[in-house]
Amino acid sequence: MTADLLARSGPLQSWTDRFAALPDTVQVVATPHVAMADLRVDPAGPAAADVAGFLGVDLPTAPSTYVETDSVRVIWLGPDEWLVTSPFRAPRALEAGLRDAVAGRGAVVDVSGQRTTLGLAGANARDVLSGGCAIDLHPAVFRRGAAAQTLLGLTGVVLVALDDTATSYEILVRSSFAPYLASWLLDAATEHTPT
Amino acid sequence: MTTVDRAVPPGADLPEHADFLWRNPEPKRSYDVVIVGAGGHGLATAHYLAKNHGIRDVAVLERSWLGGGNMCRNTTIIRSNYLWDESSAIYEHSLKLWETLEEDLGYPILFSQRGVLNLAHSLQDVRDSVRRVEANKLNGIDAEWLTPDEVKKVCPIVNTSQELRYPVLGATYQPRAGIARHDYVAWGFARRADEAGIDIIQDCAVTGFRTAGDRITGVRTTRGDIAAGKVVLCAAGTTTVLTDMLGLRIPVQSHPLQALVSELLEPVHPTVVMSNHVHVYVSQAHKGELVMGAGVDPYNGYGQRGAFHVIERQMAAAVELFPVFARAHLLRSWAGVVDVCPDASPVVGKTPYEGLYLNCGWGTGGFKATPGLGWSLAHMIANDEPHPCIAPFGLDRFVTGALIDEHGAAGVAH
Amino acid sequence: MQLITCPYCGPREEAEFHYGGQAHVPHPADPGSLSDEEWAHHLFFRDNPRGPFAERWVHALGCRRWFNAVRDTVSYRFHHIYRLDQARPETP
Amino acid sequence: MNALRLPAGGRIDRSTTYEFTFNGQRLTGHPGDTLASALLAHGIHRTGTSIKLGRPRGIAAAWAEDPNGLIQIEEPFPEPMLLATTVELTDGLTARGIPGQGRLADVPDSARYDARHSHADLLVIGAGPTGLCAALTAARAGARVVLVDEQSEAGGYLLGSTDRIDGGPALDWVAAATAELAGFADVLHLQRTTAFGHFDDGFVLALERRTDHLGTPTHVLGGETAPPHKSRQRVWRIRARHVLVAAGAHERPVVFSDNDRPGIMLAGGARTYLHRYGVLAGRDVVVFTTNDSAYAAAVDLADAGARVHAVVDARAATPAAWVQKCVRRGIPVRAGRLVTGTEGVERITAVAVAGERIPCDLLLVSGGWNPAVHLFSQAGGTLRYDGGLGAFVPGEERDGVSVAGGAAGVAELGGCLADGRRAAEGALGGLGFVPVDSPSPVAEAHVDGQPSLVLWRVADGDQRTQFVDLQRDATVADIACAIGAGMRTVEHVKRYTTIGTAHDQGKTSGVLASGIAAELLGRPVGELGTTTFRPPYTPVAFAALAGRDRGSLFDPERTTAVHAWHVARGAVWEDVGQWKRPRYYPLPGEDMEAAVLRECAAVRGGVGILDGSTLGKIDVQGPDAAEFLNRLYTNMIATLKVGSVRYGVMCGADGMVIDDGTVLRLAGDRFLVYTTTGGAAAVLEWMEEWLQTEWPDLRVYLTSVTEQWATFPVVGPRSRDVIGTVFPDVDVSNAAFPFMTWRDTVLGSNRSGHDASTPRSARGGRPAPDQDVPVRLARVSFSGELAYEVNVDSWYARAVWERLVAAGERHGITPYGTETMHVLRAEKAYPIVGQDTDGTVTPHDLGMSWAVSKKKPFFVGKRSFHRADNQRADRKQLVALLPVDRNLFLPEGSQVIEGPSVPEPPIPMLGHVTSSYRSAALERTFALALVKAGRTRIGETVHVPVAGALVPVEVAEPVVFDPEGARRDG
């Protein structure tokens, strides 16, 4: 009974055409509906090991890094905090699985709707970011495996490097700020859009 | 272009200075009254001690050059449209003195009553503004609430488009408010004090106090000990450095507050515009430079400098509100050290030490108070009793909880 | 424009941090037992030294963790940055 | 036409001719010219008049140190006050000289401005020989290098010289060096980029001028034009591990009588015009110097065809080799002589040298060189007076900063090259790089010279025409006056004379003022020091600093998941913090008053729906969550049952209300806390602060879930029907679902929404199927009506909203905005923190003592309630005000006084109106107000001045509608 089923929507639903018109050197895509859970455990304690068992990967303990498996990415957010993301798992399943693993020795919160994900790729991707992000994005420093919570323009983001050549990133932004960030990115891309 | 007609082109109308301003005397070993700090407050207090109370055996001790603290750094906005009765009283007392100060000092201070607009950008701003205007009126202070169209009439270059990110929803307006030339004010007071025989001792830092029991008996300075019947602290941003020497705790924190100027421009800006919400305030000074400021830097700092991103943000606000400023140039930026109280109101009063008087916490807004404070402080020194205008500003308010919260009116520096 | 080294994330721009005032001012265990005067001091009175100052910061736009620092209020230089569970280092 | 343009030479493109207009005159020039060089090529020195005295003034140098040649650009876009010497000529440029004031455009500037962050191991400021050598050294060692230089091309001083390096023209070496730098991936070399501010920890801001020199499309005759997509100017925010200042030195004039006439110029400047622009700055030249460097100008200008009538050297001992060169060219050298005055009006016509009158049209002056220490000093570096140079030089080493070459006082080219390398190697060592071996460039050795004479001014003549700061018309007489008036410091002298406060910030006048003041005071210059160097080094346009944070990007607009629906429904917006919230939804022809009355009536009479998603939401979990919240809220949270909701108030430590909202207990160890829209971020930070800094022993975890949950209050007597329809699984009866409880339910979901076609992440694969969509319903009411708050995962927010609206259609469901919400809550006297409170209001003042626990031994703020001021009988309390005239509306913010007559000011005030509305339900106006001892005055009449009249109002119980709460359960 399709009529009874609810459709999903995302904050950047109406932006697809504008993103599509961007030059090849600055490609932006919205990737909504990635399941995300905020995880709090003691990285040295037994809960961390159980979580690792559930995720199939150890929690990264180096600041501003992430690790990933085929199905999840685990982003370091703080000394006892991670953001677990997965486009493949359902939010409630992800939350429940983590909650079971943590078993009261920390906390798990479904935050799938809290942030939305933007992909930014292309030869000018780094230039666009460095127009509003103060951290060092040199590919020798900020490369695949790196993820930072920082400021981009006037909004907080989690910035994820996907490759070693500074040409592919994901930007996780609070959903209410997503339209701002999208306009900010479009505006930044003007510089790379010869008329 | 909307230019403002002025009979005399700015630049040519700057006054000639007096040929003689002050002596540079050697400190005597003893004075009836020692004032610490030759900023506007210290100098004004000296002037009114002599003028109103005939007290002339006074030294004003300045660790650096007179008027070189916040006095030479402030954006010179003078107004009295504060919210609470206590504040209105002292600032209005001061504004009335400003209105005759040039004659009193016999010195050109370029006091220009060009009016001050405080813009409202949110519905709450509007409520707060109306509240302040209504309170001002009942306190006998000239205050008006203006619609965006009326704002545009007073200051045609303000962007009153309702398409702005934070559109101008109206403004409070105090026509008698304005600006003055900060340095000349300091020099005018200094000259009069000097004429009255008061010694202004520059390059003389107070490094300690002499006490006898609970009584203050003098100060230690980089130029030797000086005995004093009464000691008055007018050290603004550095007050706690002094009170620490006495183990006296006061609730002020010192923060950088920045300001900046543009090059000299043909007149475009006829009044003073302040905006708490988008954090900028601006006037066009007499020579034609735009003078601007924003909020304090958040951390404690005595460095007389702040962070530049504060200025960048302020420039964004300025260009939003005044699109014609786009290609004006930032010429110089600087900062002062302002002493901020938890309730954004000053601390003035007696202390546990007999003969020691405290005046601080004026934070981002004490220039406008200069004559009024000087008058009232001199009264307190002469009578050992607070003048009614400053009586509510004692330290005890922090104990009782009767704060005078002027964050609304003083939220942005001015 | 400081570059502040968050003890967790490393060096980041000042704009990512919020200031928290004087450090090592614990909330009184039993506020009810304080006189009005003592309570006023706790609420409103903080040190304001010219020179090294132990103060609190939070990495508000990063890891959201509070930490302490000893910073010179004249030069603005950070002498020490330390976690809340660490003791205040000796001042240089 | 270009009478003084030499037939050959210079770095201009003679194959293209630009037309430009200056002071109404149409003139020509070439690419590579500055406005100044093009004017000089036409023999035009004079630009404008001086600000105070109206004296003719002209071009006096070749770059940013020029204190004089101020112009206003009119076309292509008005820009106030620039130096002709730093404006690159473009076709169609229209400019005029100015009398000291610039003019702003009356139309907004549509150019783009942007910013870039950059990181470097070594930042080199200045691409003269010193900087280039340093940059090469660092780049070769593998360091990340940023090299910025303010001019259009690299080379610095060399661009205006005939110096030679490695046996060839120095500029060949410059070209090779820049080419080599361009080959390094990690070298960023920016010309036309001025480092204008140097801050802590290696932070430098630099302004890149990117398009002006390209001209505008309408005017171009050939070649490039500025591409419209490119930002006009860019602020580079550079964080460098080490900063090397290689900014060279500014030539210093000597002050003498009538030293301000057009045609008086710094000697090095004239040389630059000659070599760089192929322009002879004059035909009949006199050179006045205190040091060797100006001899080169005399010799080069003579070689280029000028008649050099004299080199007046203030020193008795002249440099033999240079004198010989002069003699060979027939240039007389007057040793130990001084220039004592000049003649001419529009242009200098003669120089007086100790009784002798030498006709000329150009007087070149050199009083030595001031190292450009601005950026070193801005970053806190202290300066030391060097008596040999007559200048201030860096006085100390600083961590992470060095100064080299001309900026450190090194004069010789060979010395500069070596110093650049030395400084770079020193920095690299500290950064862990190993310099590679490479040959050092060798400069042609200079002829032996004589030490410079430090001479600030020639005392003869009228001090009132001895100009120290030409832009400010400030003279030696002014300095003397200041000192006579009692001033003893350069800071006072600056403020009295205004020296150093103009556009050039005293690049040439600052040290002179110190020197002359010292002389007049009889004190050492070093003791007097300089005034403070402050950013920016050269002026920067406001718009460049604003960058892209303009228009809608000035501040982020936060929007909810249902924003597009509100837009489609024609919502009028209210800014609440950064959020955009619908204020009301006018129907065609409705104003706000009509719309709000309609919305209010609909809610009280049927059902309405509000987008409350902006409310802050914080997930609080952990074994100590209850204890934690107990300490932060004034009321008891620990006793809240799972499944229940409680309204809570939060106070600051001073006992004043800071936030309020509902608290849902989700589990024994888990709560969902709602905050106000505006307070969300601050409350989370407040909670973290207490948790981390005061109570680290509490096991509690805080997570913001503001955007995770969309929140839709469905409000009104028919809300039960709507909720019952949309959530058939929920028993919505009062008994099963009582007030102040919450229930979880689910709705079926579907992935066929818009995202099905959205590209997946690079890792491919299909997303897992969604499960049912959880929905949390809460029976809370901010209106007094029966109401259900629907909380749903924001992915499904839009769908659930639409479903609620569809289900409500039968009942006339009405979307309502913040204005209606405010009216409804005010009728029930629910306060809005920040509107009905102002930081001075306690829960007791709000009449909410019931929300303040008497049992809890501690909560934040409790202690403050016992202070004297909190005990006052006349504290302001929240009450309602009912205007006697039921139609009269009290503006919010109005003051309340006793009345009924108005005494003379100051008039005692009783309080003020915090909220004021027209009530559809009561068919009258009403207001909430904070009034002194308000609760004891209930029933009394007080007065409110409104628009000049005094309005009687009755003080009433705060709850004006349904005081018994009969409607809450429907």
Ligand SMILES: Cc1cc2nc3c(=O)[nH]c(=O)nc-3n(C[C@H](O)[C@H](O)[C@H](O)COP(=O)(O)OP(=O)(O)OC[C@H]3O[C@@H](n4cnc5c(N)ncnc54)[C@H](O)[C@@H]3O)c2cc1C
């Ligand atoms: C950027 C900025 C903008 C401002 N804008 C405005 C405005 O628009 N309107 C307004 O009303 N106010 C404004 N203010 C605030 C105003 O400047 C101050 O409140 C006011 O100047 C303080 O009083 P003062 O003049 O006596 O202080 P200061 O001028 O700071 O005087 C204090 C003096 O004490 C001296 N001193 C300190 N310690 C010692 C010691 N141990 N021994 C001897 N001397 C000592 C200092 O050297 C200094 O000269 C602004 C302030 C700043 C920084």
Ligand SMILES: NC(=O)c1ccc[n+]([C@@H]2O[C@H](COP(=O)([O-])OP(=O)(O)OC[C@H]3O[C@@H](n4cnc5c(N)ncnc54)[C@H](O)[C@@H]3O)[C@@H](O)[C@H]2O)c1
């Ligand atoms: N110091 C002296 O006494 C003296 C006298 C005569 C000639 N010289 C000659 O001057 C040269 C000095 O070499 P150098 O490399 O040290 O200096 P330089 O003057 O050759 O180069 C400095 C460069 O830095 C640029 N610059 C200055 N401030 C800047 C800023 N804030 N941002 C960006 N760019 C900025 C200048 O425009 C210039 O291009 C040598 O050739 C030397 O022989 C020196």
Ligand SMILES: Cc1cc2nc3c(=O)[nH]c(=O)nc-3n(C[C@H](O)[C@H](O)[C@H](O)COP(=O)(O)O)c2cc1C
């Ligand atoms: C109202 C006002 C106007 C000013 N106008 C100028 C100006 O036109 N040019 C200038 O260089 N500085 C101007 N200044 C700033 C001073 O030069 C100086 O920066 C300020 O007094 C702080 O001192 P400091 O920078 O020496 O620390 C002005 C300052 C004020 C308060």
Ligand SMILES: [Zn+2]
């Ligand atoms: Zn951090």
